[in-house]
Amino acid sequence: MKAPQPTAASPLTPPLSASAGERERTSPVPETRDKWIQLFLQHLATDRGASVYTQRNYQSALDEFHRWYLAERKAPSQWDQLGRDDFRTYLRHLGRHKLGRAAIALRFSALRTFYKFLIRHGAAATSPIKNLTLPKLAKRLPKFLTIQQMKDLLDAPLRGLAKPVSESVGRPVSVAACYRDLAVLETIYSCGLRAGELCGLEAEDIRWEEEIVRVRGKGKKERLVPIGEPALLAIKTYWARLPTTPVGTGPVFQSETRARSPLSPLMLQRRLKKYLALAGLDPALTPHKLRHSYATHLLDAGADLRSVQELLGHAHLVTTQVYTHVSTARLKKAYDQAHPRA
Numbered sequence: 001m002k003a004p005q006p007t008a009a010s011p012l013t014p015p016l017s018a019s020a021g022e023r024e025r026t027s028p029v030p031e032t033r034d035k036w037i038q039l040f041l042q043h044l045a046t047d048r049g050a051s052v053y054t055q056r057n058y059q060s061a062l063d064e065f066h067r068w069y070l071a072e073r074k075a076p077s078q079w080d081q082l083g084r085d086d087f088r089t090y091l092r093h094l095g096r097h098k099l100g101r102a103a104i105a106l107r108f109s110a111l112r113t114f115y116k117f118l119i120r121h122g123a124a125a126t127s128p129i130k131n132l133t134l135p136k137l138a139k140r141l142p143k144f145l146t147i148q149q150m151k152d153l154l155d156a157p158l159r160g161l162a163k164p165v166s167e168s169v170g171r172p173v174s175v176a177a178c179y180r181d182l183a184v185l186e187t188i189y190s191c192g193l194r195a196g197e198l199c200g201l202e203a204e205d206i207r208w209e210e211e212i213v214r215v216r217g218k219g220k221k222e223r224l225v226p227i228g229e230p231a232l233l234a235i236k237t238y239w240a241r242l243p244t245t246p247v248g249t250g251p252v253f254q255s256e257t258r259a260r261s262p263l264s265p266l267m268l269q270r271r272l273k274k275y276l277a278l279a280g281l282d283p284a285l286t287p288h289k290l291r292h293s294y295a296t297h298l299l300d301a302g303a304d305l306r307s308v309q310e311l312l313g314h315a316h317l318v319t320t321q322v323y324t325h326v327s328t329a330r331l332k333k334a335y336d337q338a339h340p341r342a
Contacts, residue, residue, distance in 0.1 A: 036079060037062045040117045049220035051196050061110035065090060079115075080124045087111070087129055101135045108134055144293040149281060150189060156275035157182040176241040177256050181271050183234035184253055184263070188287060190231035191215070192294035192312055195265040195287040199253065203246040208232065217313040225311055295323045 041059055044050040050058075068090060069077045087108075094104050108129060115127035145153065157178045188198055197215050205214040206227070213227045235252065239245050246252060251262035268287055276283045291312070298308050309320040 034062075034066055034077060036118060036123055037066065037114075039121075040114050043117060049218070051218065053196075054218075057106060058110040058113070061107040062114055064107070065111060068093060079118055082128050084128045084132060087132055091132075091134070095135075105134060108132070143285065143289050144296045145281070145285075145289065147297060149279070150290075150293055150297075152279040153275055153281060154182065154185055154189070156278040157185065159278055174256055176238070177271075179234070179238040179241055180253055180263070181275065183231070183238040184268065184271075185275070185290070186231040186234040187213075187227065187252075188290045189294055190228040191225045192291050192298075193225075194218075194291060194313075195268055197313075198287075199251075199262050199265050199268060201252040202249045203252055204248050206232075206235070206252065215313065218315075221313065223310065223313050292323070295320070299323050 037059075040062070041055060044055050044058060066077055069075075069082075069086070072089070072093075091104070091108075094107065112127065112129050115124060115129055118124035119127065161175060161178050184198065187193065187201075191198075191213055193201075193215060194217070197217055200216055201213065207213070211227055211229070211232065212224050215223050215225050217223060238253075242254070246254070246260075250260060253263040255261045255263050255267065265287075272285070272287055272290075273283045276285055295308055295312060298311070299305070305317065305320055305324060308323065309317050312320060314320045
């Protein structure tokens, strides 16, 4: 089957082995010459609506393998001719470089999805990665904040107004930004949103009377999620401090530096780090940990697993089930501490 002609691909990112800071600072490298990788990346962006993070990670993983194969075999990858032994050799190569299990799993997840794409387009008959044994991931329970810790975090943005600090040299604290950040934290915790979902919210997505928000999740899938009154009030208070109220497709949460542009996930992470420190919490926690907190608190309060699955936008129940282990562990701890015959 003749492959469709690829259009220009997005600039490549540095290898996944680079640190996040190095990836931010590194300028784009020349685009890959492999047409199937380019076509797959276009498919991720347009047909599947994958997040920028998924696109970046898969791109880096595929380019990394492509470069390794070229250096190892002195020839470009012929995807339909690669066998399981090629990928076993690559797996050993990654192991020699002391990559963690999660990093290896991410690379092979990209390759596995890539081969499904190749098979659908007639560029490969089977996947040589299928049933390939990878190092088992260590079972780690998701980190989350307690209810009191969440309250402390939600108090932090307005504490910044009571005790002014500089966000950067020569730049005072923006009042509107503090109220925006409070609304952001309230909305993440109220709706259990991913960072990208929150930054992508538009004014018309909020159904004020119904107290519902339309969320665009992974793969362009939409879901309706309840939003609490504190979050709605925080958004209204924030909007009242803007020059113009967002309408239609205008972003709910705007960037400070670019008028009427949405807040970026990177800036969200930076602002969260600041408020975690103000609240006396671990500044290394990510916005996703607030989503973990949302799910854990729902289950602790008696919400059923299927409902939490739908609220989070998980395609598979097994993804949601990790939170039941968190709740069970807490129950077991309480039992051990309180029961006289534990």
